[in-house]
Amino acid sequence: MTMDLNLVALLQQIWSYEFMQHALETSWIISVVAGVTGYFVVLRRSAFVAHAYSEIGFAGASGAILIGIDPLVGLVLGSISGGIAIAALGRRLTNRDTQIGIVLAFALGLGLLFISLYKAFSTAAISILFGEILGISANEVLLTFAAGVGILVVMGFLYRPLLFASLDEDVAEAKGMPMLFLGTAFLVVVALAVSFAVQVTGVLLIFSLMVTPAATAQYVSMRPSRAILISVGISLLATQTGLFVGYFTPYPVSFFITAIAFTLYLVVRLIHGYVHRRFKEPV
Amino acid sequence: MIEASNLAAGYGAKEVWRDANFSFGSGEFVAVIGPNGAGKTTLFRLLLGLQQPSGGSLRVFGATPRRGNPRIGYVPQHHLIDRETHIECVELVRLGLSGTKWGFDPFSHADFDTALAALESVGAHDLAHYPLGVLSGGELQRIFLAEALVSKPDILLLDEPLSNLDLRRETELLHLVNSVVRSAGVTAMLIAHNINPLLPHLDKVIYVANGKMATGKPSEVLTSESLTALYGIQVEVLRDPHGNVAIIGVEEHHGDIR
Numbered sequence: 141m142t143m144d145l146n147l148v149a150l151l152q153q154i155w156s157y158e159f160m161q162h163a164l165e166t167s168w169i170i171s172v173v174a175g176v177t178g179y180f181v182v183l184r185r186s187a188f189v190a191h192a193y194s195e196i197g198f199a200g201a202s203g204a205i206l207i208g209i210d211p212l213v214g215l216v217l218g219s220i221s222g223g224i225a226i227a228a229l230g231r232r233l234t235n236r237d238t239q240i241g242i243v244l245a246f247a248l249g250l251g252l253l254f255i256s257l258y259k260a261f262s263t264a265a266i267s268i269l270f271g272e273i274l275g276i277s278a279n280e281v282l283l284t285f286a287a288g289v290g291i292l293v294v295m296g297f298l299y300r301p302l303l304f305a306s307l308d309e310d311v312a313e314a315k316g317m318p319m320l321f322l323g324t325a326f327l328v329v330v331a332l333a334v335s336f337a338v339q340v341t342g343v344l345l346i347f348s349l350m351v352t353p354a355a356t357a358q359y360v361s362m363r364p365s366r367a368i369l370i371s372v373g374i375s376l377l378a379t380q381t382g383l384f385v386g387y388f389t390p391y392p393v394s395f396f397i398t399a400i401a402f403t404l405y406l407v408v409r410l411i412h413g414y415v416h417r418r419f420k421e422p423v
Numbered sequence: 424m425i426e427a428s429n430l431a432a433g434y435g436a437k438e439v440w441r442d443a444n445f446s447f448g449s450g451e452f453v454a455v456i457g458p459n460g461a462g463k464t465t466l467f468r469l470l471l472g473l474q475q476p477s478g479g480s481l482r483v484f485g486a487t488p489r490r491g492n493p494r495i496g497y498v499p500q501h502h503l504i505d506r507e508t509h510i511e512c513v514e515l516v517r518l519g520l521s522g523t524k525w526g527f528d529p530f531s532h533a534d535f536d537t538a539l540a541a542l543e544s545v546g547a548h549d550l551a552h553y554p555l556g557v558l559s560g561g562e563l564q565r566i567f568l569a570e571a572l573v574s575k576p577d578i579l580l581l582d583e584p585l586s587n588l589d590l591r592r593e594t595e596l597l598h599l600v601n602s603v604v605r606s607a608g609v610t611a612m613l614i615a616h617n618i619n620p621l622l623p624h625l626d627k628v629i630y631v632a633n634g635k636m637a638t639g640k641p642s643e644v645l646t647s648e649s650l651t652a653l654y655g656i657q658v659e660v661l662r663d664p665h666g667n668v669a670i671i672g673v674e675e676h677h678g679d680i681r
Contacts, residue, residue: 183510296527304522307508307515307555310499311570314471315523316491362511362554 154387162276163393167379169288170340170349175372176295177333178354179364180326184306187351189226189327192240193334194346196222196247201268201338202254211268212280215335216287222247223331227324271342271394273383284336294329302326303364340379341394348398349375356405359412374404424449424484424578424610425470431478432465438477439465440631445638447627449577450608452601454621454641457631463614464500466631467580470612471497483578491523496571500582500614504563508556512547512566513538515555519570541573542566545599561592565599572603579603579611585620593620600624618645619667632673645670 154160181190200218201211226240255265267275276284295302305312305322313319330350337349357371378400386393424447431441439462447453455463468474469481472488481488483495496519516538521528542548547565550558558566564584571579581600585593601624604611615621618628618641628644630637637644637653644650645668650658658672 297525299527300518300522300524304518307503307510307518308499308522308570309503310501311497311519312522314473314490314495314497314499315493316489317523358509362509362552363514364510367509 154384158278159274159276160383160387162278162281163273163383164380165281166273166276166284167340167383168376169284170337171375171379172372173288173291173333174337174349175353175357175375176292176368177330178350178375179357179368179371180295180302180306181330181350182354182358183303183364184326186327186330187347188237188240190330190334190350191346192226192244192247193219193222193331194338194343195244195251197331197335197338198268198343199247199250199254202251202258202265205264206254206258210280211264212283212335212339215268215338216332218247219331219335220328223327224324227327267342268338269342269344270392271338271340271345273340273393274386276339280339284339287332287336291329291333294325298322298325298329341397345394345398348378348394348401352398352401352405353378356401356408359408374401378404426482427479429479430469430476430481432462432469432474433477438634440634440636441478443479443629443636443638445627445629445636447610447612449610450604451610451626452604452624453610453612453627453629454618454625455612455614455629455631456616456618457629461631461633463631464582466629467497467582467612467614470578470580471495493574494577496574496576496579496609498564498567498571498579498581498584500586502563502567504555506556509554511552512555512558513542513551515566516541516569516573519573538569538573541569544572544603545569559592560587561589561596564588564592564596568596568599568603572609575607577609579609581611581613583614583616585613585615585617590620597621597624622666622668630670641668 155164181187197215197219200214200216202214203218204211204214222243226243301312301317302322304315305317305319309319334346334350337346341348353374354367354371356374357367360370361367378397381400382393382396385396426446427443429441430443432439443466455466457463465474469476470483470488472490472492483492513535517534519541520537521534539548539551542551545565545568547562547569550562550566555563555566567584568581579600584596584600588596597620600611600613603609604624612629613621622641625641627639628641630644630650633654635653637650645660647658647660650660650670650673654673656672658670661669661671
């Protein structure tokens with residue numbers, strides 16, 4: 141009983157800080173958005189593309205700081221322009237690791253140049269690279285909320301055709317689905333989701349929310365709608381636990397988020413491998 | 424149902440084949456055979472409205488083919504499914520029915536039942552809740568067939584469904600397609616490399632090679648006389664005592680069609 145009371149008191153104490161309120165609110169929105177879009181990132185094997193967006197966003201964010209505007213704006217502009225550029229290459233080219241890798245390396249280098257041009261910038265660089273969820277402003281929370289709602293509405297609209305096109309491209313095309321539109325719309329949505337998720341995990345740890353929860357969820361349920369809900373649940377579990385533990389320890393929140401997501405992945409894979417070992421045999 | 428007159432196809436300036444004339448009614452089983460690169464898949468692309476003819480006319484259901492015709496079921500040669508596809512089979516079949524609809528919907532129960540019925544009709548009911556990634560080639564072809572059949576098409580286009588299947592699975596799949604053709608009056612066109620396993624079921628055959636197409640009943644098309652007349656070079660059609668066919672001469676150094 142005293143434990144329960146302590147926990148409530150503890151949560152009240154955490155909530156009393158404005159920066160923790162902002163962190164929690166942002167983490168809820170991002171967990172849902174990343175959980176939903178991440179499922180399609182994993183299904184379409186677009187993880188590397190998602191990572192490229194975050195690093196193009198890094199160049200945008202550091203450039204934004206250099207010219208004195210909100211880094212979030214730079215992140216969004218950077219990754220969306222990257223999203224449109226990569227989508228314009230078409231799906232077959234989208235999975236060309238080499239070209240994406242070349243663009244990614246250049247974007248990261250550009251970001252480094254912007255950092256060196258701006259003195260006393262190293263803390264800002266670290267927070268873009270590894271996330272700074274404890275430094276989110278009220279305006280950024282509102283912006284994140286608006287973007288989150290927009291992303292979820294678009295994903296809801298695209299849901300079935302996107303699933304169809306991701307699983308059976310040629311048939312979807314023959315059935316009259318607008319493949320270029322679907323591919324472009326999805327990549328722009330992912331770019332947007334990535335640039336907001338960077339607030340939580342940082343550029344370099346973006347996979348912990350955009351890939352790991354969805355990759356874990358698809359081992360839990362083979363039905364996409366359920367797997368997406370599970371993916372959201374895992375994202376929420378990782379961010380909430382991460383923030384909670386991070387609050388009481390001197391270590392970075394992003395580390396705990398990645399560690400929790402990774403641990404869950406390992407546990408689920410092990411259990412899945414054990415339960416479904418018969419699937420490994422040719423049926 | 425399907426009519427072509429003086430039909431020609433090509434990509435840009437490069438012509439693949441020309442002067443194709445054929446006409447198929449409902450409930451016919453048609454094989455499309457010929458060497459790699461002869462333009463078999465190109466014919467399917469024309470029928471699906473994915474590509475425009477470079478000459479002549481093509482009518483499907485009495486109209487110019489258009490992309491997205493729900494009366495055509497299609498099983499392409501290439502698929503995105505691999506070992507890492509952790510999605511149950513019934514989901515793919517359901518997408519064949521409602522994957523073209525916008526908006527979120529966790530799929531209606533009616534869709535689910537229709538998808539299960541389609542799986543049942545291809546004898547894959549027990550695979551409904553298996554992940555796509557663990558299925559064998561033969562099982563996957565059944566799922567794709569169910570996905571194509573779930574919207575109750577009148578024309579079924581199958582692009583090399585027999586590749587990667589062993590002899591037993593090949594026979595099973597052909598019997599399955601044949602029973603769909605006979606029981607539902609569906610016109611099926613099937614691309615294959617080897618005509619022999621198909622011969623017992625076929626109504627008609629399209630033979631594509633060297634930019635030309637021969638069409639008709641197998642017994643009429645696959646003769647030395649008709650192919651020699653079409654190609655203007657000496658073509659030999661050999662038959663063994665079991666009725667198996669080998670075509671020699673058309674593809675010059677590329678060997679026979681096996």
